[in-house]
Amino acid sequence: MAPLLEAISIGKTYPGGTVANDGVNLTIQAGEVHAVVGENGAGKSTLMKILFGIEQHDRGELRLDGKPIRFANPREAIDNGIGMVFQHFSLVPSFSVYENVVLGSEPRNGIKFDRQKAIADVRALSEKFRLAVDPLPPVGQLPVGQQQRVEILKALYRDARILILDEPTAVLAPQEVEELFVAVRALVAQGRTVIFIAHKLPEVLEISDRITVMRAGKTVGSVNARDVTEDSLATMMVGREIALRVDRAGARGPLACEVKNLKIDAENGSTIAKDLSLKVHAGEILGLVGVEGNGQAELLETIAGLRPAADGVIALDGADLNDLSVLQRRQLGVASIPEDRIARGLATGASIAENLVATRLSDKRFVRNGLLDLKAIKANALALIEQFSVRAGGPNVAVGTLSGGNMQKIVVARELSEQPKLLLVNQPTRGVDLGATQFIWKSLTKARDGGAAVLLSSADLSELLALSDRLVVFYRGKIVAAFVNSDDLTAETLGTYMLGLNTQDPETMRAALQ
Amino acid sequence: QEYTKENPLKVVYVVHGTLGDKSFLDSAAAGLKRAAEELPVEVTVIESGLDRGRWQPALADATDQGYDVVVAGSWEMTGFMAELAPDYPETKFIIFDDAPDFSAGNLGNMLAINYRVSTAAYLAGYAAAKITQTGKIGEILGVEGTTILEFTSGFEQGAKAANPDVEIVRAVAGTFTDPAKGKELALAQFAQGADIVFPVAGGTGVGALQAARDEGKLAVGVDSDQAAIFEGNDQAQADVIFTSVEKKVGDSIYIALQQTLDGTAPYGSGLLLGLADGAVGIAKNSYYDKLVPADVRAEVDAEEAKIIAGDIVVDSVMQ
Amino acid sequence: MIELLMTVFSATFFVTVIRTTTPLLFATLGGLISDLSGALNVALEGMMLIAALTAVIVSVYAPWYVAVLSGISAGAMLGALMAFFHLRMKADIILVGFAVNILATGGTVFALAQATGGDKGTSINLPSKGVPSVDLSFLEAIPVIGRTLKSLLSGHSILSWLAVLLVFAVWYFLYRTPYGLWLRGVGEYPAAPEAAGIPVNKVRAWSLIASGALAGIGGAQLAMFNYIGFTRDMTAGRGFIALGAVLLGARHPVGAMLAALLFGVFEALAIVMPNLFNWIPGELIQTIPFAVTALALVLFSYRAQRALQRRNAAKA
Amino acid sequence: MSTSSPSRFALVGREVARAVIALAIALLVALVVILATSADPAKAFSTLLTAPLSSNRTIGLWVDDVAKLTLTGLAFSLVFQAKQFSMGVQGQVYMGGLFAALVAMSPIGATPFAIPVAMAAAMCAGAVYGFMPGYAKARFGASEIVSSLMLNYIAILVVNYIIRAHLAPAGSGQLVTAKFPETAILPAIIPGTRFDLGIVIALAATVVVWFLLYRTNWGLKLRLVGHNAKFAEYSGIRSSFIMVSAMTLAGSFGGLLGAVFVQGRAFGNLAQNFDGNMAFEGILIAIVARNKPLAVPVVALAYGYLRQGAQLMGIRTDVPTEMISVVQAIIILLVASSFTLPGKKFIGRLMGRSQTATTAPEAAK
Numbered sequence A: 001m002a003p004l005l006e007a008i009s010i011g012k013t014y015p016g017g018t019v020a021n022d023g024v025n026l027t028i029q030a031g032e033v034h035a036v037v038g039e040n041g042a043g044k045s046t047l048m049k050i051l052f053g054i055e056q057h058d059r060g061e062l063r064l065d066g067k068p069i070r071f072a073n074p075r076e077a078i079d080n081g082i083g084m085v086f087q088h089f090s091l092v093p094s095f096s097v098y099e100n101v102v103l104g105s106e107p108r109n110g111i112k113f114d115r116q117k118a119i120a121d122v123r124a125l126s127e128k129f130r131l132a133v134d135p136l137p138p139v140g141q142l143p144v145g146q147q148q149r150v151e152i153l154k155a156l157y158r159d160a161r162i163l164i165l166d167e168p169t170a171v172l173a174p175q176e177v178e179e180l181f182v183a184v185r186a187l188v189a190q191g192r193t194v195i196f197i198a199h200k201l202p203e204v205l206e207i208s209d210r211i212t213v214m215r216a217g218k219t220v221g222s223v224n225a226r227d228v229t230e231d232s233l234a235t236m237m238v239g240r241e242i243a244l245r246v247d248r249a250g251a252r253g254p255l256a257c258e259v260k261n262l263k264i265d266a267e268n269g270s271t272i273a274k275d276l277s278l279k280v281h282a283g284e285i286l287g288l289v290g291v292e293g294n295g296q297a298e299l300l301e302t303i304a305g306l307r308p309a310a311d312g313v314i315a316l317d318g319a320d321l322n323d324l325s326v327l328q329r330r331q332l333g334v335a336s337i338p339e340d341r342i343a344r345g346l347a348t349g350a351s352i353a354e355n356l357v358a359t360r361l362s363d364k365r366f367v368r369n370g371l372l373d374l375k376a377i378k379a380n381a382l383a384l385i386e387q388f389s390v391r392a393g394g395p396n397v398a399v400g401t402l403s404g405g406n407m408q409k410i411v412v413a414r415e416l417s418e419q420p421k422l423l424l425v426n427q428p429t430r431g432v433d434l435g436a437t438q439f440i441w442k443s444l445t446k447a448r449d450g451g452a453a454v455l456l457s458s459a460d461l462s463e464l465l466a467l468s469d470r471l472v473v474f475y476r477g478k479i480v481a482a483f484v485n486s487d488d489l490t491a492e493t494l495g496t497y498m499l500g501l502n503t504q505d506p507e508t509m510r511a512a513l514q
Numbered sequence B: 001q002e003y004t005k006e007n008p009l010k011v012v013y014v015v016h017g018t019l020g021d022k023s024f025l026d027s028a029a030a031g032l033k034r035a036a037e038e039l040p041v042e043v044t045v046i047e048s049g050l051d052r053g054r055w056q057p058a059l060a061d062a063t064d065q066g067y068d069v070v071v072a073g074s075w076e077m078t079g080f081m082a083e084l085a086p087d088y089p090e091t092k093f094i095i096f097d098d099a100p101d102f103s104a105g106n107l108g109n110m111l112a113i114n115y116r117v118s119t120a121a122y123l124a125g126y127a128a129a130k131i132t133q134t135g136k137i138g139e140i141l142g143v144e145g146t147t148i149l150e151f152t153s154g155f156e157q158g159a160k161a162a163n164p165d166v167e168i169v170r171a172v173a174g175t176f177t178d179p180a181k182g183k184e185l186a187l188a189q190f191a192q193g194a195d196i197v198f199p200v201a202g203g204t205g206v207g208a209l210q211a212a213r214d215e216g217k218l219a220v221g222v223d224s225d226q227a228a229i230f231e232g233n234d235q236a237q238a239d240v241i242f243t244s245v246e247k248k249v250g251d252s253i254y255i256a257l258q259q260t261l262d263g264t265a266p267y268g269s270g271l272l273l274g275l276a277d278g279a280v281g282i283a284k285n286s287y288y289d290k291l292v293p294a295d296v297r298a299e300v301d302a303e304e305a306k307i308i309a310g311d312i313v314v315d316s317v318m319q
Numbered sequence C: 001m002i003e004l005l006m007t008v009f010s011a012t013f014f015v016t017v018i019r020t021t022t023p024l025l026f027a028t029l030g031g032l033i034s035d036l037s038g039a040l041n042v043a044l045e046g047m048m049l050i051a052a053l054t055a056v057i058v059s060v061y062a063p064w065y066v067a068v069l070s071g072i073s074a075g076a077m078l079g080a081l082m083a084f085f086h087l088r089m090k091a092d093i094i095l096v097g098f099a100v101n102i103l104a105t106g107g108t109v110f111a112l113a114q115a116t117g118g119d120k121g122t123s124i125n126l127p128s129k130g131v132p133s134v135d136l137s138f139l140e141a142i143p144v145i146g147r148t149l150k151s152l153l154s155g156h157s158i159l160s161w162l163a164v165l166l167v168f169a170v171w172y173f174l175y176r177t178p179y180g181l182w183l184r185g186v187g188e189y190p191a192a193p194e195a196a197g198i199p200v201n202k203v204r205a206w207s208l209i210a211s212g213a214l215a216g217i218g219g220a221q222l223a224m225f226n227y228i229g230f231t232r233d234m235t236a237g238r239g240f241i242a243l244g245a246v247l248l249g250a251r252h253p254v255g256a257m258l259a260a261l262l263f264g265v266f267e268a269l270a271i272v273m274p275n276l277f278n279w280i281p282g283e284l285i286q287t288i289p290f291a292v293t294a295l296a297l298v299l300f301s302y303r304a305q306r307a308l309q310r311r312n313a314a315k316a
Numbered sequence D: 001m002s003t004s005s006p007s008r009f010a011l012v013g014r015e016v017a018r019a020v021i022a023l024a025i026a027l028l029v030a031l032v033v034i035l036a037t038s039a040d041p042a043k044a045f046s047t048l049l050t051a052p053l054s055s056n057r058t059i060g061l062w063v064d065d066v067a068k069l070t071l072t073g074l075a076f077s078l079v080f081q082a083k084q085f086s087m088g089v090q091g092q093v094y095m096g097g098l099f100a101a102l103v104a105m106s107p108i109g110a111t112p113f114a115i116p117v118a119m120a121a122a123m124c125a126g127a128v129y130g131f132m133p134g135y136a137k138a139r140f141g142a143s144e145i146v147s148s149l150m151l152n153y154i155a156i157l158v159v160n161y162i163i164r165a166h167l168a169p170a171g172s173g174q175l176v177t178a179k180f181p182e183t184a185i186l187p188a189i190i191p192g193t194r195f196d197l198g199i200v201i202a203l204a205a206t207v208v209v210w211f212l213l214y215r216t217n218w219g220l221k222l223r224l225v226g227h228n229a230k231f232a233e234y235s236g237i238r239s240s241f242i243m244v245s246a247m248t249l250a251g252s253f254g255g256l257l258g259a260v261f262v263q264g265r266a267f268g269n270l271a272q273n274f275d276g277n278m279a280f281e282g283i284l285i286a287i288v289a290r291n292k293p294l295a296v297p298v299v300a301l302a303y304g305y306l307r308q309g310a311q312l313m314g315i316r317t318d319v320p321t322e323m324i325s326v327v328q329a330i331i332i333l334l335v336a337s338s339f340t341l342p343g344k345k346f347i348g349r350l351m352g353r354s355q356t357a358t359t360a361p362e363a364a365k
Ligand SMILES: Nc1ncnc2c1ncn2[C@@H]1O[C@H](COP(=O)(O)OP(=O)(O)OP(=O)(O)O)[C@@H](O)[C@H]1O
Pocket: A014, A015, A016, A018, A019, A020, A038, A039, A040, A041, A042, A043, A044, A045, A046, A047, A087, A402, A403, A404, A405, A431, A433, D362
């Protein structure tokens, strides 16, 4: 029997001249979960965009059910039963969930948009595929995990036979990943086919039947998930072995940052978090554990000065930070790696050099008497590009033209170029490939060893467990548990606290909070 | 030098703005057109547009092109022309509706034509005040500038002379190109009791005339015989314009060109044309006869005679 | 002062407000549609002007409704022209809009001269027609309020009634039909509708066309009711004011209507005031609609901000 | 400038090549229009192309336009770079013109300080006028587009009123002030033409804006705010301060333009409605120059040439004045367009990356 979908020697060169795909072969059988893996920039997303009609290939052939096919636009792909969930979501923020799901294929009643039917359809669909979401709220207000379900529902609503998920797990918490996998299995059980892209190999091995590995625009090969291990897969992807292992801290230093009874409010007045009290010492990494939306991100933003504290105290080396501006805090040694690098961490239209000094515009080395020292700024950029092995055309290249992984490196380079006293890190390796992950981990531990107190929040529990010296668990805006990291501590244990299934006795918690 | 149809007098008219105002600027163009048809004269019209930064360049450029006579109008252009004229002694310059300072003696090639338009407006105001039922008359001004105020001041003086109790309401539109606004302003004046409107506001004023038509009120035309313009196309409109204050710019320029050909034109000086010269006046047409009672017409003629005789002095806002 | 109040609360004033608001409201709705689709239409002014001329010329030869329709088509065609240059030729939408405005100022005069055999400024030599007004004299029969009702409601342009209808229709279209959903989605985040298989550029093109059509009715109303006939530049900045009204109206049809009405009220006020207050310089009276709009904008924005803060305070 | 990559010159070359081809097509269309309306199309077309150079006087007209277009283009570039869409240059021009005139007509006008003092006054007036919509935006969140448009109308009306009622020679009813003393009028560089100090001021302003934007701390902050205000805040930049200061500074250049208008050789007095809507043409200049200050005078030079050529064509030939604006519109449309040129792909490969216009899927990133 012919494979369901086949890509044969696909070639794609972007107008700028980047060869993104260079003879890619991909064979998808009906009813399988097929993973595509590869480093950042290997050409995975490009291939998927070709399958979905957003980009057109220059060379090669696509076959669906054995018949040659070419999609001029997404509509044609959708009509052929292909659905895609993008790496960066394609949802209209102010629209409600059901509006987003049915957008483009709305149920109608005469000329009227039949809202009731749309809502009912979305409800039915989310039950059928076990993707629980409330159809009514605007998607902009939903946590990312929910947004992703909306994306999947969107594809299913159009009755996709083949569902492409481009890095769906990058933004999800572990149990959300589990829920996603449940849904994926439900899909497959109902005869759908899933193409799945991810950077985290354990997930890939867990969910997929077959795996195609891409490197530098070419397919390296396809294997059965059963036949490979994480290590062998990593070696196939990168061409060398990758060890994702870091050393734990040595002796921790004096108390650096203390948060006492902090309360954080949202713009609309509701309380996000309260009674937050914790301490971080120099030379240690404190992991913030929690399902996204439980207050960790807001805590980091509040310490950085991007959000007002409704109540409570934040102190760094004994000095109260509360009334200080972002800049003043930075001058005291606060550095931060934000969650969304494009929205918050970078000015994509500005050059690398400019991005690298953006937080140091009162530093005498770069600015004197209000004038820029362009030479110093350029030298700084060259040094950091070298030091953090950023792959870029030069210091004057716009950051927006870099790949995601390299963009993240720019942020890390800027924040760590000077030894910080307090480092606030949120999702440092989201969507970043293995090599870059390894590099970023090393950078974080180096900052820690240099005496930084690090607050690390991540949706990736294995990352938290690998890096943290102590961990605190957030649940509904409160700290519900605290641990000193040890080899006995497992993701499962943390998970029970994250979901509020378990409570810790106050004594243990207090001990671990010190 | 003899000018013939084969070797005509080359005349250029530099419009400070654009044609199509159906009054002042168009009137000059019409006179020139008549000259071109009837005299050995060739006429070029240059519209320099609404950007006042362009007016001087247009005048200078036209002068540069080697025309025999350069014509332009109003105080806006006088200064520019007076600056250019001494540098082009071979060229003749005609300014209408304003005059430069001839006392310096270096403007021997420039002719100024000025109109005592307030005298004509006086007569229209006199007639209007006599025939208003409500004792209230509206004026609509494009802007409060000399040319406009020359009309309204004479109009008001005449109206007061006819009836000291007459009330005159005045609105300034601030634009010459918004007929909808002109119409609204006139409608508002009618609503407040006026029954005659005197718009001196170019395109904006045309809207005011329409308001009079729609509301069955009366109107005074401006610059040229506006009833005649509407006659035929829009009879209802013509029917409410009981007279117009005419400034016969075209005729005067025609005459000036005729005299230029004859060599009798008094270059180096200014002409001040009034009622006696026939260069200004009110339109005494069939609508005037129909809408203004005979006794009032007689009174108006008497006033006119007195003005010509100098027994009545009509004020002018021009020095 | 009493006189002013009497004037303002008179039926005549109300009728004036409706008249001054109507063309503005059409243009505002047009601006709203293209703005919501993500294309700021700075060409409303030129579209109105060209539509006004088209309507006037056609009305000489055809019934009034054909003239209005041709004004609408003229606006729509300009919308299509903008769509072509913006979407196909990738030209900046603001530049395209300015080009249309420039085209309109010269093109209308040229076309008018062609149509009238040489008249450059006005169409008074063209026997153009007006849009009929709707006579509701029968309302007078209603006891007590009949006379007032009649004086308030009778005699408006048929297009004024259409405008009210269109506010509702535009609202219905935007918030109750699938295409409205598409349009708003395209304006807010084009990647989403694109991925959903919606032809984004087509949606944008149609909204520009609709925008032009609406501005076109505005032009027709201006030249076939507010004043019957055409004169050069007769739109006199109304298109730009409409653009302001879109934003002042919080990009919602009802808001747009209120903003246009606000402007209409103060324009009407500026029209009656010179006759009542002769001592106030005309120029300063003319600033009223603009000053009021600016102040209203600040006030609304400030209140919106305060409301947000108060809500926060209440919950905290 | 900031994003200058290795292929910077190639990119500039491409832009220029594209513009030249667009211009050629536009001129071709203009030729068609001319053929349709002129009895002597050859003369009309050659006037369009050569008239600005035909005499010192016309060169002066051109240069005067360039100076003014440059200043308004700079003012718009500044606010656009900060991602603000204030349309307020026209209002600033009127306010600047008013204050320059007040100084010129005061006793200072007769002293050698007339020009600098008048310019300073004009810049302050423009700055205040630029500050207002900026402050309203930063403090109340009021849309700067609407507020600045309204302020334009108000400025024009108020200045018109002041001229009519207070500044025009008493009793004359003229809507223009008397000529300023010669000391208060910009000296001509080519005597007897409009080629005056204005162009020097405009070029100096260009360098100042470029320097501020690309060599100062404030400029870098401004550009970062323009690129991504959220990022700027995260970096510790007070974006509302930067925004307001950018609009204020742009306002001062608008005010300066007002001074150049009224004190230039073209006027030397203050008249009602003096700007002829030229202020708005700065939007065009800024967009075509991609808000790069150094490109602004270059674009102004080219655009001003065509503008003047078209004007002179209207004056010297039988092409109806109205057709000038039609030709102008066509030129704008085509110059703004980016159409596929033959062999573009090939050229693109030769020249490196192309920044094709954003389509929806790319915007998703
Ligand atoms: N629109 C585009 N224009 C030009 N080049 C592009 C475009 N999109 C992607 N590229 C380039 O094509 C190459 C492949 O990109 P692609 O996004 O397919 O990689 P990927 O395998 O999905 O990477 P990641 O794992 O980071 O998602 C990269 O070098 C990228 O820079």
